[in-house]
Amino acid sequence: MKDSFDREITYLRVSVTDLCNLRCRYCMPDGVCKLRHGDTLSFEEITEIVEAAAKLGVRKVRVTGGEPLVRRGCPALCRMIAAVPGIEEVDLTTNGTLLAPLAAELKAAGVTRVNISIDSLDPAKYAAITGGGRLADALDGIRAAAEAGLSPIKLNTVLIGGFNDDEIPSFVELTRAAPIELRFIELMPMGGRFGKEAYLSGDTVLARVPELQPLPDNGGVARLYRLPDGKGRVGLISPLSRHFCATCNRLRLTSEGHLKPCLHSEQEISVRGKHGDELLETLRAAIRAKPRMHGQLDAEHPSAAGRGMNTIGG
Ligand code: SAM
Numbered sequence: 001m002k003d004s005f006d007r008e009i010t011y012l013r014v015s016v017t018d019l020c021n022l023r024c025r026y027c028m029p030d031g032v033c034k035l036r037h038g039d040t041l042s043f044e045e046i047t048e049i050v051e052a053a054a055k056l057g058v059r060k061v062r063v064t065g066g067e068p069l070v071r072r073g074c075p076a077l078c079r080m081i082a083a084v085p086g087i088e089e090v091d092l093t094t095n096g097t098l099l100a101p102l103a104a105e106l107k108a109a110g111v112t113r114v115n116i117s118i119d120s121l122d123p124a125k126y127a128a129i130t131g132g133g134r135l136a137d138a139l140d141g142i143r144a145a146a147e148a149g150l151s152p153i154k155l156n157t158v159l160i161g162g163f164n165d166d167e168i169p170s171f172v173e174l175t176r177a178a179p180i181e182l183r184f185i186e187l188m189p190m191g192g193r194f195g196k197e198a199y200l201s202g203d204t205v206l207a208r209v210p211e212l213q214p215l216p217d218n219g220g221v222a223r224l225y226r227l228p229d230g231k232g233r234v235g236l237i238s239p240l241s242r243h244f245c246a247t248c249n250r251l252r253l254t255s256e257g258h259l260k261p262c263l264h265s266e267q268e269i270s271v272r273g274k275h276g277d278e279l280l281e282t283l284r285a286a287i288r289a290k291p292r293m294h295g296q297l298d299a300e301h302p303s304a305a306g307r308g309m310n311t312i313g314g
Pocket residue numbers: 020026027064065066067068093094095115116117156158185186187188189190192309310312313314
């Protein structure tokens with residue numbers, strides 16, 4: 001279905017839990033209050049919403065969180081989503097630290113590929129930014145995902161000035177030998193621990209690694225580049241310096257059943273308890289409610305999302 005600005009909505013991002021085993025300093029530095037049992041959508045409720053979304057033209061679902069893999073039975077949920085008629089792709093966004101033992105099961109459940117978040121290649125810095133996470137666990141997860149065929153693997157790295165900008169060349173170097181996509185994401189002002197001094201535009205990457213060559217636009221949110229002899233590629237996701245609202249094709253579902261027409265707006269529409277035509281009509285209303293673009297978003301103007309990134313799923 002098209003929204004009011006002629007954008008075809010084909011992509012649903014589903015946050016399956018607010019909870020996470022890490023405490024990233026830009027996301028949920030203080031942890032989260034556990035939702036009461038029953039507040040989180042059940043697998044059946046999520047699947048029913050995906051079925052309705054598929055009837056309106058959604059073809060791709062991303063399972064996210066919080067950390068989706070802390071939710072017990074996540075592969076079973078992925079299997080249920082993948083079986084929905086019309087759904088062609090089920091992806092997962094994860095911090096990767098719990099992925100290694102589950103990668104093969106996720107692949108068998110129908111997951112197409114995974115995005116794994118990793119903000120430093122240095123074990124001490126990784127522990128510092130994630131509030132105690134082990135880099136080795138994330139690397140094990142990346143390896144297991146590759147072995148299981150959850151590919152092409154995309155790695156997400158949030159650019160944080162004064163923290164990991166010195167590692168930009170090392171991250172880019174990963175794409176020389178491996179067919180991965182390394183995506184640098186501009187830090188969004190969502191209420192984490194970093195102020196405007198930490199914001200770096202995506203163009204910083206091009207200044208630090210001038211040998212990167214542009215690739216044709218593939219219609220996604222990332223501007224793509226590659227090293228001259230690179231097997232993989234580098235993506236720049238710049239929600240602040242070059243927002244991509246004009247091609248936004250997505251809707252978001254929070255773990256307690258609110259549809260968010262726009263990541264950076266506090267407007268939410270509850271779908272909980274709705275079925276059949278009422279559920280379809282609520283989804284249509286959320287699609288129609290998508291704004292042309294989000295309000296001003298920069299270091300001085302924080303996101304109007306009204307909730308933490310862990311409750312929306314990125
Ligand atoms: N726990 C999973 C993970 O970390 O990949 C999935 C949820 S996490 C909220 C999804 C993505 O949002 C991650 O890549 C994370 O780095 C990114 N993210 C969280 N807060 C952010 C912020 N303030 N600015 C930019 N990206 C952010």
